[in-house]
Amino acid sequence: MKTRIPLLVAFITGFIMVVKEFIPHPLINIPADKLTYYGMIIMSSMTVLGVINIFQVNIPKIIKRQKDWGYKVVMLVSLLFTALIGVVFGPFDRIDTGAYALFNYVMRPLQSTMFALLAFFIASAAFRAFRARTFEATLLLLAAIIVMLGRVPLGEYFIGGLPDLVEWINNVPNLAAKRAIIMGAALGAISTSIRVILGLERSYLSR
């Protein structure tokens, strides 16, 4: 029963959502719309589970003073502080709330900085690791150089035809490969979905 009920639920819901695409009858549309709406509620409740999980995983590590336990304390305190700010001052998703200051002066610069660090790592990797050791690697590097120069005004300024070459690289060889990948991924997704609906794929049951 522990296995059969989840498999039955997965089959029924999957079946309804698939059939909905082919039979636009209210008998199918009404339960499908309800299922979609319930799905949103379930996904929202996952946030609560996620927060509980963060505490469940990190508090034992803090108590046992495992490696980097100090950072885990900072994380949990920050989480509680942010939640408190939201409760006291209102949600941060509007600029007219006090909590927005926390977003604008802490989260926004921190996240931007983390992403901006990539520029430095890429420059370092470009110098130390991007080597034309093989023919394929050489082709890759040449294409990367052409695209990088062609996407900035300075490259266009020095070599007038570069943007057109970049467009050709994007629209012809790149697009051919991307289309093949998209189709392959779509076929894979269809096959996995059928397996989940039919109960052949049970990884969501932790089996």
Next chain:
Amino acid sequence: MRTDFSKLANLDRRWIYLLMAVALILPLIVPLNLPFKTSKMVEDIYEVVDKLPEDSIVLVSADYDPASAPELYPFSVALFHHLFKKNIKVVVITLWPAGSPLIDASLEETAIKRYQKTYGRDFVNLGYKQGDLVVIRGILRDFRSYFPRDSRGTPIDELPIMKGIFDITDFDLFVSISAGYPGIKEWVQQAQSRLSFDMVGAVTAVSALDFIPYYQAGQLKGLAAGMRGSADYEVLVGEKALATSGMDAQNLGHFLIVFSIAVGNVFFFYGRRKNKRKDSKGAR
């Protein structure tokens, strides 16, 4: 014995970090202001928006966060300049939690401070809704159930701008400003491919190549890629701002990376040749 070129090829990375910092900061102090040609994909966005009649209503989904804001925030500002100049109404939603305050900031900068538009009548922010694909599927048929209130808690029945809006096809244009999942791909696959409404998008540069197939297939009427796409749109709208000034830094940054690749490979090949010669001499 290793040659000096091996040492050069393994230069301390902090020198490279310093060079990159100089390359990015210098143009902000001494702007290059080089002109550039706008791309067709962005020109197509401009044409689609420009053809909308006054009092059209556009849905914008701001699915990005502060990490991708340098690339996408300027696009949102330029877009709102274009829309509000033409007196087009704007409804904003977001499927990313950090998207709502970012888009609120760009609405503040344009709708309120520049064009004196009225909230609730000319524009509205319906805020963040958790659910990813489920929300996208849901608003295809029933927009109001999935966004019953705006980000300030006002029921949408009380908002004049939302009169007559029941599903996504009631909008004249859909714009997806997206940095990942859920984003433009999910909007195309789950929504646009089903109902074939007009849709344009702006994405980060690193992911843009994944969405060109949708542009070529006509599912996206236009696509802006990264800071360059945002800069192109700023030029077309006539509101040069963050992205245009950021292009100078991007200029030198790209050149430095290309230079690093070239120099690194020169040292590598020269060092390898030297070592081969030494090995062959030693073998004799």
